Amino acid sequence: MSCLVLGIESSCDETGVALVRTRPAGVPELLAHALHTQVAMHADYGGVVPELASRDHIRRVIPLANSVLAQAGKGLSAIDMVAFTRGPGLAGALLVGAGVACALAAALGKPVLGVHHLEGHLLSPFLSADPPEFPFIALLVSGGHTQLMRVDGVGRYALLGETIDDAAGEAFDKSAKLLGLGYPGGPALARLAEFGDDSAYKLPRPLLHSGNLDFSFAGLKTAVLTQARKFEGSPCEQQRADLAASTQAAIVEVLVKKSLAALRATGLKRMVVAGGVGANQRLRAALNAACAPLGVRVHYPELSLCTDNGAMIAMAAAMRVQAGVETPQRQYAFDVKPRWPLDQLASAAQGT
Numbered sequence: 001m002s003c004l005v006l007g008i009e010s011s012c013d014e015t016g017v018a019l020v021r022t023r024p025a026g027v028p029e030l031l032a033h034a035l036h037t038q039v040a041m042h043a044d045y046g047g048v049v050p051e052l053a054s055r056d057h058i059r060r061v062i063p064l065a066n067s068v069l070a071q072a073g074k075g076l077s078a079i080d081m082v083a084f085t086r087g088p089g090l091a092g093a094l095l096v097g098a099g100v101a102c103a104l105a106a107a108l109g110k111p112v113l114g115v116h117h118l119e120g121h122l123l124s125p126f127l128s129a130d131p132p133e134f135p136f137i138a139l140l141v142s143g144g145h146t147q148l149m150r151v152d153g154v155g156r157y158a159l160l161g162e163t164i165d166d167a168a169g170e171a172f173d174k175s176a177k178l179l180g181l182g183y184p185g186g187p188a189l190a191r192l193a194e195f196g197d198d199s200a201y202k203l204p205r206p207l208l209h210s211g212n213l214d215f216s217f218a219g220l221k222t223a224v225l226t227q228a229r230k231f232e233g234s235p236c237e238q239q240r241a242d243l244a245a246s247t248q249a250a251i252v253e254v255l256v257k258k259s260l261a262a263l264r265a266t267g268l269k270r271m272v273v274a275g276g277v278g279a280n281q282r283l284r285a286a287l288n289a290a291c292a293p294l295g296v297r298v299h300y301p302e303l304s305l306c307t308d309n310g311a312m313i314a315m316a317a318a319m320r321v322q323a324g325v326e327t328p329q330r331q332y333a334f335d336v337k338p339r340w341p342l343d344q345l346a347s348a349a350q351g352t
């Protein structure tokens with residue numbers, strides 16, 4: 001029997017709503033999704049303003065839900081389960097999605113499920129035309145997280161290594177700010193880098209030879225700052241493009257080499273890249289080039305589903321229920337978990 005899951009994402013600066021249908025055999029399918037990004041609203045402030053984010057989620061979430069139902073040609077009564085992002089993320093923003101999801105589920109008398117945002121990213125490649133199979137190594141590269149995980153199945157995640165300071169997305173964003181690019185910096189830096197020489201500036205590759213699978217990107221931002229200060233007056237366009245390309249190359253090289261080390265350490269032959277930085281074309285090209293000779297397949301989410309969206313939340317909920325890892329509840333009192341390590345997911349699901 002199939003089950004219709006409405007997913008709501010509101011952890012940061014994107015409101016996403018989606019409808020996913022489980023299938024008796026095979027991975028669930030995406031019926032419709034809709035997204036509103038707050039990028040333009042936060043751009044003037046150079047970053048996300050939490051209170052503005054929460055207020056905007058309130059404005060957007062119901063119209064987006066209506067739009068998704070209309071796209072799929074479904075009424076509210078067709079929904080079998082409502083899923084929302086329970087954490088990690090901005091507390092106020094999370095509360096909007098949680099409140100709407102629980103109120104809607106209560107009104108419909110349907111079960112509700114709080115989902116871990118990073119599990120959503122992790123499972124998002126299952127929405128692609130080329131879904132992976134378990135087990136695989138996951139490189140999770142979002143704005144706040146950089147982690148290598150061994151994934152043996154839904155809910156079976158072992159942390160292999162993670163950043164000890166800044167995330168790769170933060171390194172992109174902070175370097176972009178130093179180069180005078182807007183927020184969010186990652187895509188802007190990547191665009192500028194296309195015109196630059198990636199060997200123009202020698203930038204550090206922190207922890208590249210550390211012998212473990214941890215990352216560190218804080219030093220890179222300092223090196224970019226030091227280099228930017230060396231430019232006399234304001235840098236010319238070519239210097240900015242060269243520094244952007246050199247920064248991107250440093251981040252990509254570390255991510256690729258550590259991913260290869262994780263594959264070697266586990267002997268696995270499959271990889272998944274998820275999270276916003278996974279949209280980076282240089283990262284995709286470098287990882288594909290490094291993995292092909294080793295016979296390793298790399299799976300990515302569709303480009304439009306790399307950054308935050310409701311589809312991955314509906315998908316993660318559907319897969320958790322289908323795998324028997326979790327049972328959605330008809331209990332509508334909710335809480336959110338602004339800080340929530342992914343490897344604590346199992347115990348949280350059991351309510352501890």
Ligand code: KG4
Pocket residue numbers: 012121141142143144145168169170172173184185186187190275276277278279280281306307308
């Ligand atoms: O997963 P995500 O949408 O949000 C979080 O859960 O954090 O990731 C956002 C991050 C930001 O740091 C953004 O700059 C980065 O992903 N990003 C990129 C690209 N697109 C998004 N970084 C590099 N290249 C891109 N094309």
Ligand code: ZN
Pocket residue numbers: 117121142143275276307308
């Ligand atoms: Zn995210």
